[in-house]
Amino acid sequence: xxxxxxxxxxxxxxxxxxxxxxxxxxxxxxxxxxxxxxxxxxxxxxxxxxxxxxxxxxxxxxxxxxxxxxxxxxxxxxxxxxxxxxxxxxxxxxxxxxxxxxxxxxxxxxxxxxxxxxxxxxxxxxxxxxxxxxxxxxxxxxxxxxxxxxxxxxxxxxxxxxxxxxxxxxxxxxxxxxxxxxxxxxxxxxxxxxxxxxxxxxxxxxxxxxx
Amino acid sequence: xxxxxxxxxxxxxxxxxxxxxxxxxxxxxxxxxxxxxxxxxxxxxxxxxxxxxxxxxxxxxxxxxxxxxxxxxxxxxxxxxxxxxxxxxxxxxxxxxxxxxxxxxxxxxxxxxxxxxxxxxxxxxxxxxxxxxxxxxxxxxxxxxxxxxxxxxxxxxxxxxxxxxxxxxxxxxxxxxxxxxxxx
Numbered sequence: 008x009x010x011x012x013x014x015x016x017x018x019x020x021x022x023x024x025x026x027x028x029x030x031x032x033x034x035x036x037x038x039x040x041x042x043x044x045x046x047x048x049x050x051x052x053x054x055x056x057x058x059x060x061x062x063x064x065x066x067x068x069x070x071x072x073x074x075x076x077x078x079x080x081x082x083x084x085x086x087x088x089x090x091x092x093x094x095x096x097x098x099x100x101x102x103x104x105x106x107x108x109x110x111x112x113x114x115x116x117x118x119x120x121x122x123x124x125x126x127x128x129x130x131x132x133x134x135x136x137x138x139x140x141x142x143x144x145x146x147x148x149x150x151x152x153x154x155x156x157x158x159x160x161x162x163x164x165x166x167x168x169x170x171x172x173x174x175x176x177x178x179x180x181x182x183x184x185x186x187x188x189x190x191x192x193x194x195x196x197x198x199x200x201x202x203x204x205x206x207x208x209x210x211x212x213x214x215x216x217x218x
Numbered sequence: 219x220x221x222x223x224x225x226x227x228x229x230x231x232x233x234x235x236x237x238x239x240x241x242x243x244x245x246x247x248x249x250x251x252x253x254x255x256x257x258x259x260x261x262x263x264x265x266x267x268x269x270x271x272x273x274x275x276x277x278x279x280x281x282x283x284x285x286x287x288x289x290x291x292x293x294x295x296x297x298x299x300x301x302x303x304x305x306x307x308x309x310x311x312x313x314x315x316x317x318x319x320x321x322x323x324x325x326x327x328x329x330x331x332x333x334x335x336x337x338x339x340x341x342x343x344x345x346x347x348x349x350x351x352x353x354x355x356x357x358x359x360x361x362x363x364x365x366x367x368x369x370x371x372x373x374x375x376x377x378x379x380x381x382x383x384x385x386x387x388x389x390x391x392x393x394x395x396x397x398x399x400x401x402x
Binding site: 008009010011012013014015016017018019020021023024026027028030087088089091156157158160217218 | 234235237239242243246247250272275276279280281283284285286287288289290293294296297298299300301302304305338339340343344347358361362363365367368383386387390394398
């Protein structure tokens with residue numbers, strides 16, 4: 008095919024375009040709804056929720072999850088637009104680990120050293136490692152599907168970042184179910200769980216986000 | 219945004235987004251040589267031939283078309299265009315090394331000379347277009363390879379112009395997907 012003929016063909020197909028941002032917003036809303044529904048069906052808030060919300064340790068958990076979700080979603084939108092500057096959102100994504108590190112520092116200062124190991128191990132480590140990826144899955148599927156309309160120049164990276172976004176939403180919800188509130192527990196097991204989801208996202212990105 | 223080329227291209231694309239087919243055709247015609255120059259500059263490093271360059275140019279134009287929803291009207295357009303070109307040239311390299319079992323270029327000295335081909339022709343694109351099935355495939359071939367207009371295609375296939383455009387749209391998206399699947 009001659010390039011000029013291709014240009015004529017493409018020009019003949021000038022249908023109204025669909026801005027990617029709109030498609031991503033729909034995918035994001037659908038993903039959050041699906042993950043929330045799964046959470047309410049299978050997990051639900053813990054019994055002492057009202058009392059827990061008065062503890063800073065408890066409140067820090069969904070806060071870090073939401074910071075992760077917001078930073079990762081913003082970065083994913085940038086990565087889906089070729090040539091769009093991503094540095095600002097990459098730095099915003101760092102807010103979640105920085106906040107987690109600050110809460111860990113506060114916890115280490117507040118607890119005697121002999122209490123560190125029990126706080127880190129908690130009671131729900133395995134539940135956490137299974138629950139966060141499970142809750143993240145519907146959100147991850149929705150976001151990868153939404154990104155298919157995008158054009159990520161690095162599909163694996165874009166997949167990993169939407170994995171982090173899904174993990175952030177899942178972690179914020181799971182935090183409301185889990186009774187382990189120590190930042191030492193959160194920084195260890197939530198991070199590991201988010202890493203699992205990000206790895207799954209990277210694989211999905213390489214597989215389905217090529218264009 | 220002070221760069222004149224930048225301003226010119228982004229105003230053409232904005233007009234195209236508003237449905238101005240002439241502006242869109244002009245934009246693509248101006249993008250093609252700029253993309254070709256960019257890809258040619260990189261081709262030597264990747265070990266790509268002249269035919270590969272044109273494949274990557276056409277690949278980039280098709281991607282620009284299918285993915286034009288990923289350009290935001292308030293963003294500069296040149297980084298967008300060249301990021302797509304950069305992605306597609308890497309694709310072309312992958313495809314080249316994947317299908318590198320026998321490269322005809324190695325035999326050019328012992329094969330009889332053929333008529334000099336048009337340097338802006340891509341045989342890769344023809345191969346993929348040939349794989350398009352159904353009415354969408356027939357319409358992409360009629361308009362893309364035989365140069366039929368939408369009106370002529372609508373008469374030939376006994377379809378309304380709207381239906382031809384829908385089939386063309388479907389065919390081009392399928393074409394882009396097929397190309398992508400040939401790399402993965």
